[in-house]
Amino acid sequence: MADSVFEATAEYEGDLLELHENKSARSKDKADSVSELTSTHENDLLQLHQHKSSSPKSMADSVFEATAEHQGHVKDGARPLPSTSRLASSWLSGFAHADQTVVHGDRHRPLPRHFDWRDVDGVNYCTSDVNQHVPTYCGSCWVHGSVAQLNDRVKIARKAAWPDVMISRQAVVNCATNSSGVAPGCLGGEPYMVFGLMQNTPMPDEGCQPYMARNGECAPLCTNCEASGTCFALKAFTGFGVRSFGRVNGSEAMAKEIFENGPITCSFAATDEFVYNYSINAAAHGGVFTDDFEYPEEAVDHDVEVAGWDVTEDGVEYWIARNSWGTYWGENGWFRLKKGNLRMEEDCWWAIPQFVNLEQYLDGKYLGSYTRGLEKQELRRDQRPAECHRHGPWDSIVR
Numbered sequence: 001m002a003d004s005v006f007e008a009t010a011e012y013e014g015d016l017l018e019l020h021e022n023k024s025a026r027s028k029d030k031a032d033s034v035s036e037l038t039s040t041h042e043n044d045l046l047q048l049h050q051h052k053s054s055s056p057k058s059m060a061d062s063v064f065e066a067t068a069e070h071q072g073h074v075k076d077g078a079r080p081l082p083s084t085s086r087l088a089s090s091w092l093s094g095f096a097h098a099d100q101t102v103v104h105g106d107r108h109r110p111l112p113r114h115f116d117w118r119d120v121d122g123v124n125y126c127t128s129d130v131n132q133h134v135p136t137y138c139g140s141c142w143v144h145g146s147v148a149q150l151n152d153r154v155k156i157a158r159k160a161a162w163p164d165v166m167i168s169r170q171a172v173v174n175c176a177t178n179s180s181g182v183a184p185g186c187l188g189g190e191p192y193m194v195f196g197l198m199q200n201t202p203m204p205d206e207g208c209q210p211y212m213a214r215n216g217e218c219a220p221l222c223t224n225c226e227a228s229g230t231c232f233a234l235k236a237f238t239g240f241g242v243r244s245f246g247r248v249n250g251s252e253a254m255a256k257e258i259f260e261n262g263p264i265t266c267s268f269a270a271t272d273e274f275v276y277n278y279s280i281n282a283a284a285h286g287g288v289f290t291d292d293f294e295y296p297e298e299a300v301d302h303d304v305e306v307a308g309w310d311v312t313e314d315g316v317e318y319w320i321a322r323n324s325w326g327t328y329w330g331e332n333g334w335f336r337l338k339k340g341n342l343r344m345e346e347d348c349w350w351a352i353p354q355f356v357n358l359e360q361y362l363d364g365k366y367l368g369s370y371t372r373g374l375e376k377q378e379l380r381r382d383q384r385p386a387e388c389h390r391h392g393p394w395d396s397i398v399r
Contacts, residue, residue, distance in 0.1 A: 111255050116308035116320050127151040127164045129333035131326035138186035138213035143172045144324035145265040145303035146194035150353045153262040167240050168209040175218040185215035191265045191349040195245035202239025234373035238361050241354035248348050257350050263307040266348040269295045270302035278330050288318045288336045
């Protein structure tokens with residue numbers, strides 16, 4: 001890890017390229033993949049929740065090293081099963097599950113009436129909002145809802161310190177595969193595909209690969225271009241992974257997970273009313289989108305990040321969630337949904353992010369080159385911004 005950083009070797013990139021060149025044309029859209037749990041899909045989920053790693057490797061050993069064993073699994077289209085252990089490592093600065101310390105201290109105290117990660121004691125722990133359908137329509141909500149959770153959980157774990165992390169959505173679109181080894185990308189997928197990918201392979205940030213809203217090849221993961229128009233791969237870059245992940249369902253369990261560890265990713269039924277008339281519906285119900293109709297499971301077709309909850313003056317409980325349709329939709333890209341509506345509480349996922357190499361970068365262990373990417377440094381220089389004294393309005397007054 002110390003020497004290789006996140007080097008995508010020629011052999012590793014070749015394996016990924018071979019996987020995506022030979023992938024099947026058969027891909028499911030979200031409506032099919034969410035609502036129809038085929039026997040294969042059911043087995044995947046069963047194994048996902050039953051499998052435990054007998055000797056979990058460290059981040060340095062397992063997440064950022066493309067071992068021969070991992071490469072063989074990728075080529076066979078059968079991703080290694082992830083461990084669902086909910087133990088967070090000590091460097092997670094508050095992230096934890098099981099018996100470890102949680103973000104807000106006493107895990108047994110009652111949940112608050114209102115909670116929103118966009119404003120916790122005046123601090124915003126949510127990163128920027130984006131649009132999955134620009135520059136062209138792309139059914140990648142499963143990527144956006146999952147990546148948004150990871151971005152925000154990294155920010156929470158780092159106590160909102162610079163820099164905000166924006167994991168490359170395009171890299172995940174290109175690389176996350178289903179149980180058949182196919183990368184569905186803009187045709188729709190599942191959050192567990194994102195988290196499973198990142199538990200074994202680090203993904204770069206948006207600076208390496210900006211969002212294009214189309215399916216592409218998984219390799220290279222990080223590129224740069226010259227003024228001549230020639231582009232080239234960078235083999236050493238800051239990558240982000242997932243330590244563990246799992247499902248959480250039901251209103252109380254969802255709220256507990258959100259409060260203790262950060263936003264989650266949930267699937268729900270995005271009806272035409274929700275898509276095209278959110279503003280009218282919400283305005284008619286005190287600012288909360290309301291639809292009490294009991295939709296069938298087959299109607300579930302959209303993934304979003306859920307980051308909090310609240311109660312109206314009339315006693316209506318609702319979720320606070322982030323969409324991925326641009327800031328001009330809903331409430332600056334966010335929305336409020338009445339609890340119990342649109343099947344929101346039935347299929348949610350949590351994940352614990354890995355970002356140790358960001359910390360190594362900020363510690364000065366690596367510096368970046370335009371053509372070579374990250375390079376190990378003999379002499380470390382802290383790259384974190386120095387703390388400044390706050391200035392009041394009187395500091396600019398000329399006396």
